[in-house]
Amino acid sequence: MNTLEVMTNLNKVIPYFQAIFSADSHTIIGYEVLARIETDDGIESLGPFFHDPTIPMEFSLEVDAFIHEKALEVILNKKEDVLLFLNVNANYVMIDNGEGLLTRLLTFRERGLMLSKIVIELTEHNVNGDMLMVATLCQKIKALGVKIAIDDVGVGASNLDRIGMLEPDILKVDIHALKSNQQTTSYDGVLYSLSLLARKIGA
Structure with missing residues (x-):
């Protein structure tokens, strides 16, 4: 997706939660938040969007804040005692x-x-x-x-x-x-x- 498609479809931007395991207990101790977007072809990573040097910084900040807000909402309502890693x-x-x-x-x-x-x-x-x-x-x-x-x-x-x-x-x-x-x-x-x-x- 190009920059315009991402910015005009923020409602389709979602956080994915990648589990982080403890090497000692082999249990989930946290989740790293990854940015994804829902498209007609399925779920796509927004990694290329964030690593594209041609994209204005303000756009990256807006999408970043949006993803963080959604992820924080999820953990706010979770009783599970885990860490949330935000890039x-x-x-x-x-x-x-x-x-x-x-x-x-x-x-x-x-x-x-x-x-x-x-x-x-x-x-x-x-x-x-x-x-x-x-x-x-x-x-x-x-x-x-x-x-x-x-x-x-x-x-x-x-x-x-x-x-x-x-x-x-x-x-x-x-x-x-x-x-x-x-x-x-x-x-x-x-x-x-x-x-x-x-x-x-x-x-």
């Missing part, structure tokens, strides 16, 4: 210094949602702006009881110092990408370094 593009939310995201979280807290169930996922190596400003936003989010996760750690241009600045609660490592990265000389060494970082920052 957030730091470059986009920093347009308003994160005020839109914070307002959304506070609105749902007022409606009775326990924000300790929410995990905001950021991808550190995609951040183009001032990392100090992003770190400040992360502190504000964590002050609400929301957890911060850094996605795709060890992939691309991940920088351990930058990750440390954000003080995340969770580090998500893409094992497949890490193993397939030919520039990674020591797979075990990278994982060891990440484990040391996690211990140091309490993640």
